[in-house]
Amino acid sequence: MLKVEQLHTYYGEGHILQGVDLSVTTAQCVAVLGRNGAGKTTTLRSILGLTPARRGRVVFNEIDITRLSTHRIVKSGIAFVPEDRGIFPTVTVEEHLAIAYGASKHRPGRKPIEYVFEIFPRLAERRRSLGGQLSGGEQQMLAVGRALVAGPDLMILDEPSEGLAPVIIEKLEAVLKNIKASGTALLLVEQNYHLATQLADYVYVLSQGRVQFAGDTESLIANDDIRRTYLSV
C-alpha cells in the first residue's frame, strides 16, 4: 500500500536521507528503528510532504504522492502522530477531534468522536480541557485518537512511547494492536525496542540516512550484530 523508493532528502545542504527504500502492506505494522539522528523523523516527514524529498518516489495506494501537498497526502488516507504530538495548546480536547472529523468528510471510514472517547475514557473526562492543560500521557492519547477519527488506511506514528510512564505505554500498545487488528496499517518509528518488536511484523533499521537492515521481526531479534551496532540492545 505504501512504497518508498530511493528517497533523498536534504535540510539545506545537509544530505540527510541517502536513498531510503521501504514498504508497508495492508494490515501490517512496520517499525523503523535507529539511533538519535538516524533520519527516522525525516523519513516520515518526507512521506507526508512536510519536508519533501528532492529525489525518489513515494507511492500510496497506487498513487504517486511524492510531490503532493501535505493536506492532499493526508486526505488520501494517511494519519500522522508526530514526535512532539502536535497538540494545540489553545484548543479543547473535543475540538481537536472535531477538527479531525470535519477535515475527513470524504473518508467513508471516519469515526465519530464518541468512538475515541470509548477507547480513551480519560479523554472524555477531559473533553473541555485545553490541549495545553493535558499531561503528556493524555496528549499522546489525544494525538492517537485524533489520528483514528479520519479512519485512515495507514497511521504513521513517530516515537509514540517517548516520555510516557510504563502503564501508559502498555495501554498504548494494546490500542495500537487493536488498530492494526481492525485493518489499519501502521508505520511506527520507535526507540523503544520492546514496544516495536511487540507490534511490528517487519522492521527497518536506519543509520545515517540509509537502511542498514530490513527483515521480519524474528530475524532482527536473531541478529545480534545489527542490534548491537545500530540499536545498542
Next chain:
Amino acid sequence: MQPFLIQLLNGVQLSMLVFLLAVGLTLIFGLMNILNLAHGAFFTMGAYFGLVVANDTGSFWLALLIGPLLPFAAGFVLQFFVLHPLAQRGRSTHLDLALLTFGLLFATAGAVEHVFGSAFHSIVTPDLLKGRVGLLGMEYPIYRLFIIAVGIAIGVALVLVIDRTLVGATLRAGVDNREMVTALGININMLFALVFGFGSALAGFAGVVSAPVMSIYSSMGIGIVVTTFVVVVVGGLGNLKGSFYASLIVGMTDTFAQAYLPEAELFAIYILLIAVMIFRPQGLFGAVGRVA
C-alpha cells in the same frame, strides 16, 4: 469646546472604527505572521467601492453590503496568489512583506487618485440613522451611536466565532501549529487566504461605515493604517480581545488629546506606542501569537 461626555462618546466611536481595522490586521498577523501595511488600501477600496454603489443605487445599505466585497476579493488574491507563493520561495521576512505591502498601500492611493481625482467625497447618512437623540441632557448623532453598536457587535460576534465554533477552533489550531493543521488534511493556504480576505473585507466595511462621518479621499488609508498599527502593537500582535481594549485606549488618547491638549494631538498615540514597545513589547494584553 464640547462637553466631556460628548468627547467620551466621540472617543468610543473612533475606537470602534479603528477596531474594525485592527481586528483584521491582528488576525492576519496572528495566523500568518504577515505585517500587512496594505490593510489601509483595503479601507480605501471599501470606501470607494461603497461610494460607487451608493451613487448608483442611492442606498447606503447596499453600499455597506457590497463595498466590502471588493477588498475581500483583493485580499484573497493578494494572499493566495502573491504572498503565499512568495513565502514558498522563501521571500517572506517581515521586511520583505512590509516593503511589498507598503508599496501596495501607496500604489492603491495613486491608482484611486488617478480614477477618482483628489476631491473629497462622502456617502449620505441613511434616513433611518439621521438626526440626533437626547442623551443625559445632551444631543448626540444617531449615526455615531450606530458606529459604536456595530463595533461592539462585530467584536462580540468574532469572539464567539473564535471561541465556540469549529472554524474558530481551526484558526486557533493554525496559530498554535500550522504544520499540524495541514497534517490533519486541511488546506491551510485556502484557510489563510479566506481569513486574509475576511480581514480585508472588515477594513473595507470600516471604510463604508466611516464615510458618512469622515471624508473619502485617495490617501485616507495611509493615516489610518498607522493608527491601526499602534492599536495592534498595544493590544499584542495576534490578540483579538487585546485589540479591542487597545482600540479604546488609542481612540480615547487621540480624541482627548485633540480636545484638551491640541499641541499633543499629533504625537500622543506615538508616545503610547513607544512606551509599549519599551516596557511591554508583547502588548498590554497577554502573550504573543494569540488569536483569542
